[in-house]
Amino acid sequence: MDQLLANIKIQVNDKIYVKDPETSALGRKIIGNSLIIMDEIGFDNFTFKKLGERIGSNESSIYRYFENKHKLLVYLSSWYWSWIEYKLVFATANIPDPLDKLSRALELVTENIEDDLSTEHIDESLLNKIIIAEFTKTFLTKEVDEENKEGFFLIYKRVINRLVDIVKVIDPEYPYAKSLISSIVEGALHQHYLKDHFKTITDCNDKVSPTDYYLDLVKRVLKH
Amino acid sequence: MDQLLANIKIQVNDKIYVKDPETSALGRKIIGNSLIIMDEIGFDNFTFKKLGERIGSNESSIYRYFENKHKLLVYLSSWYWSWIEYKLVFATANIPDPLDKLSRALELVTENIEDDLSTEHIDESLLNKIIIAEFTKTFLTKEVDEENKEGFFLIYKRVINRLVDIVKVIDPEYPYAKSLISSIVEGALHQHYLKDHFKTITDCNDKVSPTDYYLDLVKRVLKH
DNA sequence: CTTTTTTGATAGTAATACTATTACATTTGT
DNA sequence: ACAAATGTAATAGTATTACTATCAAAAAAG
Numbered sequence: 001m002d003q004l005l006a007n008i009k010i011q012v013n014d015k016i017y018v019k020d021p022e023t024s025a026l027g028r029k030i031i032g033n034s035l036i037i038m039d040e041i042g043f044d045n046f047t048f049k050k051l052g053e054r055i056g057s058n059e060s061s062i063y064r065y066f067e068n069k070h071k072l073l074v075y076l077s078s079w080y081w082s083w084i085e086y087k088l089v090f091a092t093a094n095i096p097d098p099l100d101k102l103s104r105a106l107e108l109v110t111e112n113i114e115d116d117l118s119t120e121h122i123d124e125s126l127l128n129k130i131i132i133a134e135f136t137k138t139f140l141t142k143e144v145d146e147e148n149k150e151g152f153f154l155i156y157k158r159v160i161n162r163l164v165d166i167v168k169v170i171d172p173e174y175p176y177a178k179s180l181i182s183s184i185v186e187g188a189l190h191q192h193y194l195k196d197h198f199k200t201i202t203d204c205n206d207k208v209s210p211t212d213y214y215l216d217l218v219k220r221v222l223k224h
Numbered sequence: 225m226d227q228l229l230a231n232i233k234i235q236v237n238d239k240i241y242v243k244d245p246e247t248s249a250l251g252r253k254i255i256g257n258s259l260i261i262m263d264e265i266g267f268d269n270f271t272f273k274k275l276g277e278r279i280g281s282n283e284s285s286i287y288r289y290f291e292n293k294h295k296l297l298v299y300l301s302s303w304y305w306s307w308i309e310y311k312l313v314f315a316t317a318n319i320p321d322p323l324d325k326l327s328r329a330l331e332l333v334t335e336n337i338e339d340d341l342s343t344e345h346i347d348e349s350l351l352n353k354i355i356i357a358e359f360t361k362t363f364l365t366k367e368v369d370e371e372n373k374e375g376f377f378l379i380y381k382r383v384i385n386r387l388v389d390i391v392k393v394i395d396p397e398y399p400y401a402k403s404l405i406s407s408i409v410e411g412a413l414h415q416h417y418l419k420d421h422f423k424t425i426t427d428c429n430d431k432v433s434p435t436d437y438y439l440d441l442v443k444r445v446l447k448h
Numbered sequence: 449c450t451t452t453t454t455t456g457a458t459a460g461t462a463a464t465a466c467t468a469t470t471a472c473a474t475t476t477g478t
Numbered sequence: 479a480c481a482a483a484t485g486t487a488a489t490a491g492t493a494t495t496a497c498t499a500t501c502a503a504a505a506a507a508g
Contacts, residue, residue: 042366058456136360142266144421160425179437182425187407197368201384201406213403221444
């Protein structure tokens with residue numbers, strides 16, 4: 001799988017960027033360093049000027065790749081979910097037992113992520129931290145419906161529906177498969193955040209992970 | 225209850241504001257109209273200048289009440305959760321059966337909210353819409369830990385823990401009461417948002433509410 | 449080796465997010 | 479009743495943000 005990923009390009013909707021950042025050294029520098037700065041100062045304080053200073057490039061050069069920082073965040077999120085989907089498809093292929101399949105899939109979308117060394121310019125563990133703290137901001141905007149129509153969130157929705165399909169095999173009678181999965185995927189990010197910032201309203205900590213909580217939840221909810 | 229609320233002031237941590245907006249006509253205008261504008265253009269596009277123009281007041285006058293728009297949003301959220309807590313305490317008082325109690329409590333935190341006419345300057349249904357779209361932005365910031373220490377999120381955490389206490393009476397053996405409740409309260413807001421903007425990843429719609437989904441979930445998860 | 453594409457530097461604009469100062473209005477203590 | 483203290487509003491100004499336009503230099507492609 002590591003080998004494979006090195007040769008496969010994560011596809012991102014081309015309406016999200018002005019120029020594909022994967023096609024140049026500057027583009028890859030923009031992606032890699034935007035992760036570092038966003039992690040350091042957060043998305044709200046992040047500016048193209050600060051990014052430009054860090055990579056020794058001009059602000060205007062960055063605008064050649066992304067219209068604004070919102071689109072950059074949408075790009076990073078798309079890349080993230082595309083990468084998750086890729087891992088999901090491989091991790092669940094050839095697993096005959098659907099319950100087993102769901103567990104593997106849930107682990108993937110709820111676990112803490114370590115850097116996948118096969119992609120050079122992106123540190124996935126850093127990206128995961130940014131997704132936890134910033135992902136909801138990609139769609140909690142006034143432009144959400146237009147951007148949704150343009151397909152900005154397609155991969156995310158496809159990941160959710162892949163999990164929904166597995167749930168439907170396990171318990172075809174369960175009437176809330178979509179809500180269950182969408183609340184798990186979103187909720188896992190939230191529990192990771194609570195674990196770091198609001199310890200009094202979560203059971204997750206160093207020993208108990210969001211994955212533990214959700215695997216147990218699904219076992220209780222679905223008839224099998 | 226309606227009568228009572230008219231005489232009771234919702235208490236909000238005084239570190240959130242510069243001057244308590246409930247103490248003057250301008251303050252109440254700021255609160256009431258900020259809801260309308262935020263609903264119209266969203267938090268991200270909201271500015272004190274636009275608010276000032278709408279209420280026929282100067283930008284700088286608004287800064288006398290709130291340091292910045294983030295603090296205003298924190299204030300609105302605090303007010304919201306305080307109001308929810310108030311309703312929660314009343315709705316669950318004198319209900320002997322804990323399962324019944326939990327259902328009532330869950331209904332309150334997950335349902336669609338209509339305007340409570342007993343508070344004049346705040347339209348709760350509008351506030352609810354804003355909480356659905358903007359609440360996570362109050363804590364998904366780099367300042368979250370400091371602000372949490374200052375008690376900005378106390379009421380929210382208290383609401384969660386009130387529900388957790390009921391769960392613990394129902395099923396003392398269940399090991400994830402906090403995560404369950406925190407993910408329900410957050411998840412309900414999320415499901416409301418999905419219902420309006422991402423219909424393909426939720427089962428909630430005009431006929432099925434987030435409340436239905438979560439009442440069913442809790443029934444399946446807790447032993448009783 | 450020349451044309452096209454990409455990048456970088458400079459400059460500029462409009463909007464945002466404030467702060468400082470001052471004047472006017474209202475309340476309060478004696 | 480009236481001066482002092484406090485609250486409220488308006489004006490003006492600054493630094494930063496979020497861009498856009500232009501042009502020259504460098505790199506890559508044909």
